[in-house]
Amino acid sequence: MTCSILVGGGWGDEGKGKCITYLCYNDKPDIIARAGVGPNAGHSVEFHGEKYALRMIPSGFVHTGAKLLIGAGVLVDPEVFMHEIDYLNKYNVKGRTFADYRCAIIEKKHKKQDQASDYLSKTIGSTGTGCGPANAARVMRVAKLAGEIEEMSFYTTNVPAEVNRALDENKNVFIEGSQGFGLSLYYGTYPYVTSKDTTASSAASDVGVGPTRIDDVIVVFKSYITRVGAGPFRTEMSEEKAEKMGLEEYGTVTGRRRRIGLFDMELAAESCMINGATQIALTCVDRLYPECERVKDYSKLSVEIKRFVDEIEGETGVPVTIISTGPDLEDTIDLRDEIL
Ligand code: GTP
Numbered sequence: 001m002t003c004s005i006l007v008g009g010g011w012g013d014e015g016k017g018k019c020i021t022y023l024c025y026n027d028k029p030d031i032i033a034r035a036g037v038g039p040n041a042g043h044s045v046e047f048h049g050e051k052y053a054l055r056m057i058p059s060g061f062v063h064t065g066a067k068l069l070i071g072a073g074v075l076v077d078p079e080v081f082m083h084e085i086d087y088l089n090k091y092n093v094k095g096r097t098f099a100d101y102r103c104a105i106i107e108k109k110h111k112k113q114d115q116a117s118d119y120l121s122k123t124i125g126s127t128g129t130g131c132g133p134a135n136a137a138r139v140m141r142v143a144k145l146a147g148e149i150e151e152m153s154f155y156t157t158n159v160p161a162e163v164n165r166a167l168d169e170n171k172n173v174f175i176e177g178s179q180g181f182g183l184s185l186y187y188g189t190y191p192y193v194t195s196k197d198t199t200a201s202s203a204a205s206d207v208g209v210g211p212t213r214i215d216d217v218i219v220v221f222k223s224y225i226t227r228v229g230a231g232p233f234r235t236e237m238s239e240e241k242a243e244k245m246g247l248e249e250y251g252t253v254t255g256r257r258r259r260i261g262l263f264d265m266e267l268a269a270e271s272c273m274i275n276g277a278t279q280i281a282l283t284c285v286d287r288l289y290p291e292c293e294r295v296k297d298y299s300k301l302s303v304e305i306k307r308f309v310d311e312i313e314g315e316t317g318v319p320v321t322i323i324s325t326g327p328d329l330e331d332t333i334d335l336r337d338e339i340l
């Protein structure tokens with residue numbers, strides 16, 4: 001039995017979607033449970049040449065044998081949820097996707113408040129998806145819960161009961177976080193953060209698993225850093241330099257241009273410490289070092305890339321076990337056997 005948590009180590013968009021797809025497709029956990037804030041997330045999944053952008057349903061959906069759960073700590077927007085149930089129809093997500101009956105619901109008024117607030121939309125650079133106002137409503141104890149609304153009646157369950165029972169039966173559970181360490185309400189660059197903590201401990205709490213049951217914490221870093229929205233960014237580079245390096249990116253949810261910077265060893269070390277990382281997944285190595293595009297074998301990486309990986313391991317004290325060299329799940333170097 002293994003219970004793993006995967007979280008972002010930067011300001012989100014580290015390529016969690018790709019790593020989750022790879023790990024779930026290969027390891028075939030019985031349950032894949034979504035933690036994190038809510039539909040402000042945009043996870044990209046590329047599977048057998050097809051691209052999917054997801055905001056609510058767990059990115060591990062490609063493993064069709066898994067139950068897909070959404071933990072009570074995650075905000076549910078019923079419109080986004082229903083849309084994704086239809087969108088992923090060919091993966092038979094209906095009948096195996098359930099949200100905890102205690103998930104707070106994002107209502108239209110929350111989205112309006114998010115978008116109408118100059119402070120949130122302009123100063124902080126919120127995604128406008130209603131997450132902040134819905135979390136505020138939950139704290140004020142006025143939010144509606146998934147178990148109380150008609151649209152979700154077919155799709156609710158008791159997530160902690162299911163997850164803990166699976167662990168009791170020696171099954172495997174994979175918990176996927178969203179956003180990233182730098183956006184944590186507690187440990188990120190406050191006030192330029194999201195509306196809750198985004199570290200591994202909160203991910204466990206989101207789905208109702210106690211800290212003693214977690215075996216592995218995989219923290220995902222991109223080989224450079226991106227950030228959408230406002231806030232400090234120590235290693236940021238100019239747009240011109242990012243273009244010259246071929247690193248422009250646009251957001252999955254908002255379409256906004258992402259700010260780009262170099263890898264930040266200090267941020268990585270802090271992120272690994274607070275998340276209790278046991279493994280690092282390093283993505284988009286091919287975008288920084290194009291010669292390694294789609295490479296699947298560690299020995300074929302250049303000395304320069306190996307030195308970069310060694311430096312990350314040295315600074316964080318955590319082994320890099322997954323190296324991603326392209327968006328498709330096949331473009332992956334898996335070194336997990338070497339640390340066992
Ligand atoms: P958030 O929940 O928003 O943090 O989502 P995310 O971590 O899944 O990242 P997102 O999908 O927003 O952005 C990452 C982008 O990089 C996507 O377009 C992925 O398809 C792509 N990607 C992921 N890994 C790699 C990789 O190793 N190489 C390349 N070239 N692209 C990658």
Ligand code: IMP
Pocket residue numbers: 011012013037040041042124125126127128129131132178179183192193194195228229230
């Ligand atoms: P909110 O969570 O929509 O309120 O946005 C607050 C801040 O977090 C803004 O800077 C957003 O750009 C950022 N943010 C929230 N979710 C994500 C994500 O999934 N990826 C990247 N940035 C995010």
Ligand code: MG
Pocket residue numbers: 012013014041042043044252
């Ligand atoms: Mg994203």
